[in-house]
Structures are given as structure tokens and as C-alpha cells.
Amino acid sequence: MEETRVLLRNKDVANMVDVAVSMEHGGYVGLRNALLMDGAQVIETLRDSGLRGRGGAGFPTWMKIKFAYDAGGTSKVVVCNADEGEPGTSKDRILLSTDPHSIFEGMAIVGKAIGAGRGFIYLRAEYSYLFPILENALDSARKSGILGKNILGSDFSFDIEMRSGAGAYVCGEETALFESIEGKRGEPRTRPPYPGTYGLFGLPTVLNNVETLANIGPIFANGVDWFRSIGSENSPGTKLFTVTGNVHRRGVFEFPMGTNLKDIIYEVCGGIAGGKELLAVQTGGASGAIIRPSQIDIPLDIDHVASSGGRLGCGTIFVIDDSNCVLDIVKNTLEFFTNESCGKCIPCREGGVQLLKLIKKISEGRGSVIDIDTMMDLSNTMRETALCGLGHSTPVPVLTSIANFRDSYDRHLDKDPCSKCSPERGLK
Amino acid sequence: MHQSQYSFTTSPSALVQVAEIASRYKGRQDKLMDVIIAVQKIVPSLAEDVAAVIAREMGLSQNHVYSFVTFYEYLSVQPRGKYMIRMCSSAPCHVRGAKDVMDTITEMLGIKIGETTPDNRFTVETCPCLGICDISPAIMINDKVYGDLDPERARELIKKYIREDI
Numbered sequence: 001m002e003e004t005r006v007l008l009r010n011k012d013v014a015n016m017v018d019v020a021v022s023m024e025h026g027g028y029v030g031l032r033n034a035l036l037m038d039g040a041q042v043i044e045t046l047r048d049s050g051l052r053g054r055g056g057a058g059f060p061t062w063m064k065i066k067f068a069y070d071a072g073g074t075s076k077v078v079v080c081n082a083d084e085g086e087p088g089t090s091k092d093r094i095l096l097s098t099d100p101h102s103i104f105e106g107m108a109i110v111g112k113a114i115g116a117g118r119g120f121i122y123l124r125a126e127y128s129y130l131f132p133i134l135e136n137a138l139d140s141a142r143k144s145g146i147l148g149k150n151i152l153g154s155d156f157s158f159d160i161e162m163r164s165g166a167g168a169y170v171c172g173e174e175t176a177l178f179e180s181i182e183g184k185r186g187e188p189r190t191r192p193p194y195p196g197t198y199g200l201f202g203l204p205t206v207l208n209n210v211e212t213l214a215n216i217g218p219i220f221a222n223g224v225d226w227f228r229s230i231g232s233e234n235s236p237g238t239k240l241f242t243v244t245g246n247v248h249r250r251g252v253f254e255f256p257m258g259t260n261l262k263d264i265i266y267e268v269c270g271g272i273a274g275g276k277e278l279l280a281v282q283t284g285g286a287s288g289a290i291i292r293p294s295q296i297d298i299p300l301d302i303d304h305v306a307s308s309g310g311r312l313g314c315g316t317i318f319v320i321d322d323s324n325c326v327l328d329i330v331k332n333t334l335e336f337f338t339n340e341s342c343g344k345c346i347p348c349r350e351g352g353v354q355l356l357k358l359i360k361k362i363s364e365g366r367g368s369v370i371d372i373d374t375m376m377d378l379s380n381t382m383r384e385t386a387l388c389g390l391g392h393s394t395p396v397p398v399l400t401s402i403a404n405f406r407d408s409y410d411r412h413l414d415k416d417p418c419s420k421c422s423p424e425r426g427l428k
Numbered sequence: 429m430h431q432s433q434y435s436f437t438t439s440p441s442a443l444v445q446v447a448e449i450a451s452r453y454k455g456r457q458d459k460l461m462d463v464i465i466a467v468q469k470i471v472p473s474l475a476e477d478v479a480a481v482i483a484r485e486m487g488l489s490q491n492h493v494y495s496f497v498t499f500y501e502y503l504s505v506q507p508r509g510k511y512m513i514r515m516c517s518s519a520p521c522h523v524r525g526a527k528d529v530m531d532t533i534t535e536m537l538g539i540k541i542g543e544t545t546p547d548n549r550f551t552v553e554t555c556p557c558l559g560i561c562d563i564s565p566a567i568m569i570n571d572k573v574y575g576d577l578d579p580e581r582a583r584e585l586i587k588k589y590i591r592e593d594i
Contacts, residue, residue, distance in 0.1 A: 087518035087557035125502040126558050129571050164461055167501030169556060183460035183488075185499040201458070244520035244561035251562040286519065324523050332519045336556055342499075 001255075001267045004230065006238050007214045008254045011098045017133055019140040022101035028146055030220030034109045035154045039069055042113035048224045050236040051216070055081060055172075055209025056284070056313040056389075058235070058302040061216075064206055067196025068114045071204035076116040078107050079200055079207040080160075081177060082123045085169040086285035087336060088316040091240035091252045092210035096123075096130050099214070100137035104147065104160060106213030109220060110206050111158040119160040120200065122177050125167050134162060169340035173388050174199075174207050176342065187344045188388035209314070211240055231257035235301035239315045246321035248273045257301040265296065265319055276321035280405070284313025286333045287393030289400035290326060309400065325420035326405045327363040327412055330397050334359055337394040348391030351382040355398055362412050363421035372402060372409055436475040436507070443481050445470055450485035457488060460496055464503055473507040501555070509544045509551035511589055515567045518557040525578060526565040530554065532579040533567075536586045550589070 005011070015021045022028070034042055046062035053059045068076055080103060084092040096103065107119040123130060138160055141147040149157045163181050165171050171180045175189035178200045199205025215237055219227050228236045235257035241264060242252050248270030255264065261283070265271065272278050278293045283300070289310035298308055305312040320329060338352040358375050361367045379395030386392050402409060412421065438446075446467050453459035463482060464474065471478050474497050476490075483490040497503045515530045534540060537550050544551040560566045563575025567582075574585055588594055 084559055085557065088520045088561055089557070090559040090561055093559045124559075126555075126568070129573070164465060165500075166461060166465070166503050167555070168499065180461070181458060183457035183496065184492075185495055242561065244564065245523050250564070282519075318520055320519075320523055329519055329523075332517075332522050336518060340556065 001263060003254045004238050004256050005254050006218055006230070007095060007102070007211065007240060008098070008252075010102075011094070013098075016099050016101065017137045017140060019101060019137070019144045019146060022099070026221060027101045028105050028152075028217070030217035031105050031108050031112075031146070032152060033220045034112050035152060035156060037112075039113045039115060042109060042220075043069060045220065045224060046113075046216070049219045049227045050234075051212070051219065051227070052235060052302060053209055054211035054215070054239065054314065056086065056287075056311075058312065061208065061212055064196065064208070065110060065113050067194065068116075068199075068204040068206045071197045073204060074115070076114045076204045077200045077206075078111045078114070078116045078119040079177065079181075079205055080107055080119065080121040080213055081172060081174070081207055081209050082121050082127070083165050083169075083172040083177060084127070084210070084314075085124060085172045085340075086287070086314050086316060087333075088244045088282075088285055088318045089242045089314050091242050091315065093127055093130070094240070094252045095210050095214050096127070097133055100134050101141065101146075102214045102217055103210055104138070104141055106208070106216035107160060108147070108151065108158050109216050110208065110213070112156055114204065114206060116206075117157055117159070119158060120163050120181060121160060122163045122165060122171070122181060124165040124171075128164065131162060131164075138162070168342075169336075170342045170388070170390050173390065176388070177207065178205070185342070187342045188390075190387065211314075232299065232301040232304075234303040235312075239300065239312075241300070241315045241317055243269050243317045243319065245319035246273055246276065246324075247271065247319045255300075258299040258304070261298050261300050261317065262296045264300070264317060269319070272319070272321050274321070274323075276323055278319065279322040279324055280320045280326055280329070282318040282320070282329070282397065283316065284311040285316045285318075286336050287311070287389075287396050288313055288316070288318075290329065290397050290404060291400065292404050295404070309403075311396070323420075325363075325418045326401050326408045327359060328418075328420045330401050331356070331359045331363055331421075333397045334394070337390065341390060341394075345385075345387035345391060347382045347386040348388075348394065351378050351386070351391070352394050354378055355394065359398070362409065363417060365412060365415045365417040365422060367413055369413060372413075376402060436473050438471050438473075438475055438477050442471050443477060446478055446481045447485050450482045453486055455487050457486070457492075460486065460488070460493070464493075464497060468503065474503065474505050507544070507548070510549045511551070511569050513550060513552045513567060513569050514555040514558070515541075515552070516556070516558050516565065517554040520557065520561040521564040521566060524564045528579050529565045529567070529577045529582045532582045533586055536583060536590075 051061045171186040176186040180186040334356040479493040566575035
């Protein structure tokens with residue numbers, strides 16, 4: 001199965017940091033077109049393209065931009081969320097390191113749409129080795145008049161600043177990211193107000209994921225019809241899928257939205273490594289649904305996966321073989337979420353801790369049926385009352401694993417923990 | 429609380445450097461991250477006297493500076509070793525044998541996760557996904573990435589660092 005390389009078209013080109021090389025390979029053609037439009041036209045184009053956010057929420061990109069466009073005030077901001085922290089995801093790292101100009105181009109076009117003069121790229125600390133690449137690319141763009149005052153001779157001025165994260169997954173959440181840039185703890189804000197009216201520094205802000213931004217230049221270079229010809233009706237375009245876990249071939253692959261999950265696992269990634277069998281798949285990262293092998297024959301686009309009870313999210317596909325235990329995986333995700341919880345709201349701060357205690361109790365063979373009911377109850381409460389996506393997502397692996405792998409839970413309830421969960425007592 | 433039992437005196441010359449860095453951004457709370465990251469490179473730890481200088485020069489409260497530092501995993505009140513070893517414990521590394529790699533590393537250095545070696549050269553922590561899952565199990569030592577590890581490769585890697593042969 002051959003990839004459809006749009007965003008990764010320049011992956012193997014040397015020296016893409018140099019703006020001249022980027023332009024030789026189509027860089028900034030989209031921006032040139034966008035500079036001839038007014039804000040409303042840019043937004044209309046994005047609306048017609050059907051581009052939806054690639055960071056996880058799948059929100060229509062044009063709508064986010066329209067909120068900021070409609071907001072009052074003359075000082076507006078564009079932010080690139082390069083805090084890629086969802087476990088199992090490396091697509092944004094690939095884009096940032098192999099085609100940084102595509103990101104700047106997307107940001108500039110969004111800036112043009114809302115009349116923003118400033119952009120910020122919030123880069124996670126774990127990718128600090130990418131800072132030199134990005135700073136060099138920014139310098140290169142400025143020297144060629146692509147960033148700074150009067151871009152390419154137009155009356156639009158726009159420049160981009162780098163900002164660093166410091167190891168907090170929650171700062172991938174929009175408003176927590178703003179708090180972090182503002183020199184505070186990365187705690188999400190209550191909404192409303194939404195970032196479109198009150199965002200970074202209290203200004204109307206559009207925040208987009210790296211991959212979302214990378215799509216914008218090509219849309220303005222090649223047109224709406226071209227973009228809509230790829231992917232599916234509800235999710236046009238391509239998607240970068242990061243495949244990890246117990247497969248032969250791991251990595252980031254670009255395919256049209258709607259490509260079948262089973263095909264990606266078996267045809268692209270060579271199926272399960274080491275002579276084992278498939279146990280489970282988790283799509284969307286640590287916050288994704290854990291599904292059975294019988295459930296993997298689905299098209300990977302935003303609406304299809306959502307209607308099957310899961311979440312495409314950032315396009316992470318985590319493959320788990322049968323040398324593992326689903327409860328052990330759930331425990332791992334709960335350890336992750338409790339460590340990363342910012343602590344601001346009780347549902348997440350306490351709920352996560354209690355879920356972790358319960359999964360440990362059950363997996364070590366000390367649990368009862370009531371504990372499973374409690375986990376479901378807690379999970380549903382968290383989903384409805386947590387302040388941000390972290391708290392809403394923590395219960396997803398819990399609820400889906402209980403629904404899809406009840407036999408695993410029951411086995412551990414029968415005082416028969418597996419060797420993965422209880423090495424000393426394991427009977428597996 | 430752990431941190432209140434800890435005190436550290438920073439050398440006056442280091443404090444002067446801290447003041448120099450922080451004074452560039454008076455009234456610029458949004459520059460606190462950049463300041464802390466720069467300062468962390470030149471002081472042994474973000475101790476009280478360091479925080480006091482940053483607070484004074486930037487026009488922030490010391491409380492705010494600590495509130496900020498203690499939130500983020502990459503910022504540390506306590507001193508860290510010359511080599512900060514971060515071992516990914518997220519599920520994609522976990523299912524590819526991360527635990528055995530972690531056990532090898534901690535055993536070789538003779539410390540537990542979260543500790544620093546007595547010679548102050550190595551600090552070992554687990555961390556969440558580093559975004560390099562195609563080479564899991566993976567670790568980072570300061571800014572460098574090391575992947576496709578198993579106990580044998582991990583042993584060879586740590587040996588090189590112990591010998592300062594990087």
C-alpha cells in the first residue's frame with residue numbers, strides 16, 4: 001500500500017530549513033495566493049475545503065478562525081501547538097524537523113485571515129533539539145521577506161516567536177498552553193470565554209495543531225477541489241498515522257482519511273511481530289478507546305471512528321500483542337494521566353487517583369465486581385464534570401476496556417491475575 | 429514537605445549571572461520560562477536565593493516563581509546530575525520491554541528512579557512519551573535520543589557515559 005504523501009512530500013529533501021530549498025519544492029505558493037485575498041475569502045476557502053483539526057478534537061478549522069475574525073480588537077494572535085505529548089505520537093516532530101516552512105506558511109495564512117501580526121510556536125521541552133532547526137528556518141524566512149514587515153511586498157506583516165514547554169502534557173490543552181506562555185502554571189481555564197475572543201494574553205487567538213497548519217498551504221496552492229478529492233466526505237485530506245507497539249514496522253505514515261485500520265496494521269506495518277497474536281488496538285493515544293481484533297475493520301476518519309465509540313484523535317495507532325494484559329495497559333495509561341493531571345479540578349485530580357487505585361486492586365487479584373461498578377461510575381462522573389480534555393479522556397481507556405475486555409477483568413476478579421499484572425503470583 | 433527540608437547556598441557569582449539574565453525582562457512575566465531555563469543551566473539548583481533574585485529582578489513574587497518551577501517536570505528545585513536520564517514509561521515503550529531497560533540502567537548506576545548518583549553525574553527519572561516511538565524502548569540523556577534499546581545495548585550506552593566516552 002503506497003502512501004499518499006502531501007504533508008510528507010518533502011520528507012527526504014535535504015536542507016529544507018533553507019527557504020530557497022523550500023520554495024523550490026512548492027513552499028509559500030499557498031501564502032502568495034492567500035495574500036491576494038481578504039480575511040473573509042481565506043476563511044471561506046478553508047470552509048469549503050472541509051479541513052478539520054488534526055490535533056485530536058477534529059474541530060472545523062474555518063470555524064475556529066472565524067471566531068477570532070469576528071472578535072473585536074486589532075491585536076490578535078496565532079499559536080502553533082507543538083506540544084505533541086499524546087503517548088504514541090510523533091507526527092508533529094516529523095513535520096517540524098523535515099518541513100518547518102510548511103508550518104510557518106500555515107500560520108501566516110491564518111494570521112492573514114484574522115489580521116494577526118504575531119505568531120507563537122509552543123514547542124515541548126522533549127523536542128528542544130528541534131529549536132535550532134526552527135530558529136534557522138525562521139531566520140531564513142525573515143531574510144527572504146517571507147516573515148516580518150510587509151511579507152512578500154504586501155501590506156501584511158507577520159512574525160513568529162518560539163516558546164518552550166517544560167514537560168507538562170496538560171500544556172497541550174489550548175488554554176493551559178496560553179497560561180504556560182504567560183509565565184504561569186499550565187492550568188486550563190474555564191470556558192467561556194473561548195480562545196477566539198479571549199486567548200493568549202487575553203487577545204483573540206487561533207490555536208492550531210502542527211499538522212493542521214501543514215495542510216493549509218497546500219489547500220491554497222492546489223485548491224479546494226484537489227483537497228476534497230482526497231480522504232472522505234466528513235474528513236477530507238490525508239492523515240498522518242503514527243503506528244507503534246508490537247508491529248513489525250513502526251513509524252509515521254501518510255494516508256487518505258478513511259483508510260482502513262486493519263490494512264494499516266497488516267499491509268503497511270506487517271502485522272504482529274515475534275509470532276504473537278493481536279490482543280488489542282488503541283487509537284488516538286493514551287486517551288483512546290481500546291478495541292478488540294474483531295473491531296479493527298473500520299475506516300479511519302473522524303466520524304467513523306467516533307460512531308464506533310472511539311476517537312481518531314491525533315491519529316495514533318497503538319498495537320498490542322497477546323504477551324500483554326489489557327489491565328496492565330489500562331494501569332499504564334492511568335499512571336500517565338494521574339502524573340500529568342494539573343490538579344486544578346477535583347474530578348480529575350481525585351478521580352484519576354481513585355481509578356488508579358482500583359485498577360491496581362483489580363489487576364493484583366484483590367478486586368470485586370463492585371470495584372468495576374465504581375470505576376464506571378467514577379469514569380462517567382469525570383467525563384461530565386472535569387474541567388478539560390485530560391479529565392475527560394482519562395476514563396476512556398477504562399470504560400472501553402471494561403466494555404470490550406470484560407473477560408480480562410473477570411479473570412482478574414476470580415483471583416487469577418496474569419503474570420503481567422502480578423509477577424509473583426501469576427498463574428498464566 | 430520534602431523541599432522545605434532542602435536548602436542550598438548558591439555562589440555569589442552565579443547569583444550575579446542570574447540577576448543579569450532576569451533583569452532583561454523586568455515586568456515580562458511571559459519570559460519567566462525562558463529565564464528559568466537559562467538560569468537552570470548555570471546554577472546547581474533553583475534554590476531559594478536564586479528564586480529571590482529572579483523574583484526581584486523580574487518584579488514577580490517569590491511565591492509565583494516557585495509555583496511555576498514546581499509545576500513543570502523539566503524544571504527542578506533540587507539539583508540534578510550532569511546527565512539527566514529520562515526513561516520513557518508510556519505504553520508504546522512499555523510493550524517493547526522498557527521495564528528491563530530501566531532496571532538495567534538503575535542497577536548499573538546503583539540508584540533508584542528519582543535519585544542522583546553520589547558523584548552528581550547521573551540523575552535517573554521515568555518520563556512520559558518522548559515522541560520517538562518508532563525506536564522504542566527509548567530514553568533521552570540530556571538532549572540526546574537513544575532508542576531500540578535492550579538490556580545489553582543499555583548497558584553499553586551507560587558504560588560509555590560513565591567513562592565520559594560519548
